[in-house]
Each structure stands twice: as C-alpha cells, then as structure tokens.
Amino acid sequence: MSWPDVPQVLDLVGIFVFAVSGALAAVRKRLDVVGMVVLAEITALGGGILRDLLIGAVPPAAFTSLGYVLVPLAASALVFFWHPQVTRLLPAVLLFDAAGLGLFCATGTVKALDHGLSPLHAVLLGVVTAVGGGVLRDMLSGQIPSVLYDRQLYAVPAMLGAAVTAAASSAGLHGGGVTAGAAVLAFALRALAMRHGWRAPRPRGVPD
Template sequence: MTGTDIAGLLDLAGIFVFAVSGALAAVRQRLDVVGVVVLAEMTALGGGIVRDLVIGAVPPAAFTSLGYVLVPPAAAALVFFWHPQVARIMPAVLLFDAAGLGLFCATGTLKALEYGLSPLHAALLGVITAIGGGILRDMMSGQIPAVLYDRELYAVPAMLGAAVVAVATAAGLHGAGVIAGAAVLAFVLRVLAMRYRWRAPLPRGVTGPPPPDPRDLRD
C-alpha cells in the first residue's frame, strides 16, 4: 500500500467520523431520515467543497470520488438505526474526530498551496477545510456554531496545524513528514483541550459560563 493509498484511507476515515457527528446532531434535533443524511453529508464534505470551489478545483473532489459519495450515507445509516450505541462510544468518536481535524487542516492547506495560494491564504483555507463542515452542521441544526465559543479548542488546533504546513512549505520543507507533523500537533492539542477543558479566552471583563455544548444535551 502506497502513501497515497494510506492518505486516501485516512481521508475517508475523517469523512466518516465527521458524518457521524452530523448525523448525531440531526438525531438530537429529532430530524427525519432526510435531515440525518443531509447533516451527515454537509458536516463531512462541506469544508472540502468550499476549499475546492475557492481554489478552482472543479468539480470538487466530493463529486468525483465514489468513496466521498458512499461514506457519509453509510455513517448516517449507522447513526439512524443505532444512535444510542453510537452515542455511548462518543469518547472514541471524538478521538477520531480530532484526528480528522488534524488531517484535514494539513491536507487542506497543502492542496491550497499546490493551487498557487500564498502561505497565509492557504493556511486560512486549510482551517476552513477542517472546521467548515462543523459550522454548516451547527447552523443547519439551529445551533450557535461551536467554533464561535471554541470550547475545548477546535479552531485553534486547526489554525496551528495549517500554519505549520504553510510555514514549512514556504521554508522549502515538503513531504509526508510535514503533513504528519502538523496533523499530529493539531490532534494532540485538541485531545489535551478535551482532557483539561481548555477554551479560547473571552473578551476582557466578560465572565460566566459559555453557551451549552450541543453534545452535552441529552433527551
């Protein structure tokens, strides 16, 4: 198995766990089967579609790869029929979600660089690749996007991972090692934030608890 094959499998794994996240959000909002599938699709593919449209990689990869088409509905079906069991293993799902975040911010930045964007703009697009689907999920399910109150740091790890790829590439460093290092950095920071409940700082003088995390809500 080549490095490209491994990267492709990791990409599909990230799409799967993001789709599970979207489908679970739909279940919590008591949406029907159409809503479950739509939220799964948008969460898994939304960020990548936005990236590809911005850089002119059309049609987007989501519409040219059979795996991209089949994996989100498979995740939606899993959640639709067995959502209580899936919800019970959420800690494991969140670990894979953190891995997907790290992978997508790194590969999204690299693809933007390959299409000629500057390091700064490529890093921005890498962050959008990683968090864009989650923003669409929250907006479509009637929630404040979680990245706007960044509990347990979600956007910040993506920013750091994307920045590492952009800076390394600008310095002439390339290869799988750069992508892996950036992805691991984002993954570790995200896991530590979940473990120790880190969050982005509030404006000066603002106190009080953050908005409730939709994942904390139970029927």
C-alpha cells in the first residue's frame, strides 16, 4: 500500500466505526433496517458533508467515492445480524470511535485551512467534522445531542486536536506527522476521559 492510500484507509476505518455507533443507536431505539442504515450513514458522513458544504467543496467527498457509502452499509449489515456480539465489544468500539474522533478533527481542520479559512474558523470546522455526524444521529433518534452535555468529554478532545493542528499550521508546520500528532492528542484525552469519567464542568449550582 502506497503512502497516499494510508489516509484514505484511516478515513474509511473512522467512517466504519462511526457507522457502527449509529447502527447501534438504531437498535437501542428499536428502529427497522431502513432507520438503521439512515443513522449509520448520517453518523459516519454527516460531519464531513457539513464541513464540505460550508467551505464550498462540492460535491462533498462523501459523494465522490463509492467506499464512503458502502462502508456504512457494511457496518449496518454487521450490526443488523450480530448486534448482541457487537454490543459486547462496545469498549473496543468506543476506543476506535475515539481514534476516529481524533483523526476527523485533525483532517477536517487541515481541509478547512487548505480552503483559505482562518485558524479559528478552521478549528470550528474541524470540530464539526468530528462531532457533526453524532449530533445529527441524536437529533434524528429523538434525543438531546450528547455533545451538548459532553459526558466523558467528546467535543473537548476534538477542540484540542483541531486547535493543535491549526496552531502548528500557523507556525509553518505541516504534513502527516503534525496531523497524526494532533489526532493522537485528541484520542488520548478522549480515552483518558472514558477511563476516569472526566466530563466538562456544569454551571455553579447545577446538580449532576
């Protein structure tokens, strides 16, 4: 496998894991196979589509490669037939989800910077890339988006990874190593938050 192929493979791995989380959400909501596929696709691709539409990168990347559509379908099939087994593997799935979060916040920021956005706006779009699909999933399944109460830190690691990517770019540092480093930082914070139960603070006087 040549080096240019590696980012695309990692992208598809992240899409697969996000799609699994969307399909599992459909199982918890007792949706049928159509609802499962919709939630899987929107969770996996929603953030990237929102980013590309906002920066004018049309058609969005999700519509330029067959793999972006087929991978969520494969994840849906896996969950449809073997969701009890997938649920038992949920801790491992969550770790891969954290890896996808780190990867998407960093690559989303890089793409926004490449389209001429300021570092601040690129960070915002990096976060949108990482969490946008999950927000759409929660809205479609009729619940408050989990990012709004950020249990075990989700948006915060995405902000960290996006901010590090933008700061490095402003300092003249570019390339796959910088993107990978920012992704690893976001992944590490998310993984530590899951292990130790860290969460974003609430306003004073608001009970847990």
